[in-house]
Amino acid sequence: MTHSFGRRSFLSLAAGGTAAAAGAVLLGRAATLGPHHPLHAAGASPIRSVGGRLELDLVAQETAVCIADGPAKALTYNGLLPGPLLELEPGDAVRIRLHNRLSQPTNLHYHGLHVPPGGNADNVFLSVAPGASHTYDFRLPADHPAGTFYYHPHRHGTVADQVFGGLGGVLIVRGPLDRIPEVAAAREQVLFLKDLPAAGALGGRGMGMGMGMGMGMGRMLGREGPVLTVNGQVTPELQLPAGGLLRLRIVNGSNARFWRLALEEHSFHLIATDAGALAAPVELQELLLVPGERAEVLVQARRSGGRFRLLNLPYSRAAGGMGRGMGMGRVAGRRGMGRGSGGGEPDGPGPWPNAPQTIATLTYAGAVEALPLPQRLLPVEPLPEPVRTRRFLLNHAMAPGRGMVFLINGRPYDHHRTDTTVRLGDTEDWELVNDGVMDHPFHVHINPVQVISRDGRPEPYRAWRDVVAVRAGETVRIRTRFSDYPGRTVYHCHILDHEELGMMGTLQIEA
Ligand SMILES: [Cu+2]
The missing domain is CATH 2.60.40.420 (Cupredoxins -  blue copper proteins)
Incomplete structure (x- = not known):
């Protein structure tokens, strides 16, 4: 089973040039690639369905990784962090053979997909024992919305450890949103956001065994790691020509961290939320993504040039009284989702930083004729009145x-x-x-x-x-x-x- 996976995966990686050409250039800067387990920029090498079928092996395993200030080992699918990028069309048949080489039971959840909850589809009650394999087998409905989805473990009892340890990957469904001319003209880039423990934090004790603040407190708050990665890299660089349009598919793959994003001197034009397109773009100065949440935004390169930081702004996940009682910082603007000032006001030490953190940079390279934003996207039908x-x-x-x-x-x-x-x-x-x-x-x-x-x-x-x-x-x-x-x-x-x-x-x- 390993051999078939290995060949298939690396062939796919080698043949992934088309997506790299369509995507914005994402250059790893601070991260160093491990010799045997290369990290990849999600978006550079999708595994696509062929002839209405997507078939692959996913091996959940502990993998040596090399990430600046990050852990020495992470939990990965197929040795990759994030796991392989999967790309589907509505109506596709999906067959995924999950091989568990972890020391704990695991399974797979196809977060956001509208597929059956039982059998060998999105069945979170399945448990795949260490050393065992399981074949998931389901079909996407022919009218499944296009969007950015997320696969991750969901075995109750081990899910938090495994997601915190690194497991997760992105699943794209193509459809009508991708055929809107202005959207199709944009350069596309997946940003898989994940915070990892610091170097050595998980070292000798096995993956996911808590953080410096102690397991009980860490779990109660929801564990966050100090190493902020984008597609498994620390502060990667995105490039875009002046006048160009960038489509970011952003996935919060964290165990607990809320990511509150802002791009210096640029707006986000939200075109899709978790489960599909909006009726029209919505302009945001910042974007809050909670764990498991996805968003698609367009960014217009409207400046004359330069280098701009993609920031993660402070966010406190606790109300003030509790924050003070537990020694946690509280920031201003935490209720200003999507419209806040971007500034944080610290009032005490705590696990949540009080200053913006740079997670990537956008650099202008070259120039093209200015690309327009779409005026309309896809209708979002209202649901009937509830019973x-x-x-x-x-x-x-x-x-x-x-x-x-x-x-x-x-x-x-x-x-x-x-x-x-x-x-x-x-x-x-x-x-x-x-x-x-x-x-x-x-x-x-x-x-x-x-x-x-x-x-x-x-x-x-x-x-x-x-x-x-x-x-x-x-x-x-x-x-x-x-x-x-x-x-x-x-x-x-x-x-x-x-x-x-x-x-x-x-x-x-x-x-
Ligand atoms: Cu909660």
Whole structure:
């Protein structure tokens, strides 16, 4: 099984020139490539479906990596960080043979895809034992939206360790969005964002064994690593000609970190959220991406030239009282998602930096005739009125003998219990009430959702999402329809440490 994978993967890498030509040039600067396990710029070498089929082997394994200030070892798929970039078309048949060479059980979740939740499709209840293999086999619906999706492990009990340790990869579905002329004219680049532990932090103890602040506290907050990587590289350089248009497909592949991005002297023109295109671009000065969330933005090279920093701005995931009580910093503007000033105001030490951090640079190289932005994208259909409204209360508590547990409607996760039963074809509103002191990004599997309102204020534009930030103290109303696929799946907090500590529920969709 290894041999077939190895040949296939490296052949694909060698043959990946077309995507590199279409993409912006991404040059690794500070990162050094390991001799045997080269890191790659996601986007440079996709494995594409051929004749309506995508077939490949994915080997989950511990791999020696060489990243400036980063860990000596990471968990990878096929030796790559991020894992191989996969590219699909609607209607494709997908067959992925997952080989587990980790010391723990694992599995695969196809985050954001609208595919069956059971069998050998997006079945998070499967467990693949160390040394074992499993073949995933499913078909994308012919009307699946185009977008940027994300595969990662989802085996309850090991998911946070494995994602924090490095596992994850990007899955692109091509479609009508890609055929809009202005979008098609843009240079395309995937940015897979992942924070890794510092060098030696995971060294002798095996992967994912906590951080300097101690395992209990680290997990309770949600572990973040100090090494900020973009496609497995530290501060890579992007190049774009003056006048050019850059399409960034950005994926938050972190265990817990919220990435709050800004590009010096440039706006982001948001064209797609998690699960598909917007009706028209939305101009943003900054972009907040919670764990598991994706966004596609266009960047216009409208300056005369120069070199611009892509920044990760400060963000505190906890309300002020808790932050001070736990020695965490709190920054101004944390509620100004997408529109904040970009400045942070520290009021104490903590795990979250108070200053912007450079994660990549954009350099102008050459010039082209100025490319326009699209005026319109694709219609985002409103969902019908809901047949029912449910309430999900997110908070945490101390449990005797267990420490901090994270709860949905007062209960920690139990895979034997069915928490929510819905009818196939129904549209429902879910009111997500966060009365805790930490933000919780809420993720629903299989069916995308639309945010209707936040604290009663209507959402300014309609968009398809599958992860929704619910800030401390906030109530967010989402609407979803349980389309096409009956079966059993989950919803949970995508701070994966919180999910592991209980913040997950089971969803039964009955035909
Ligand atoms: Cu959470």
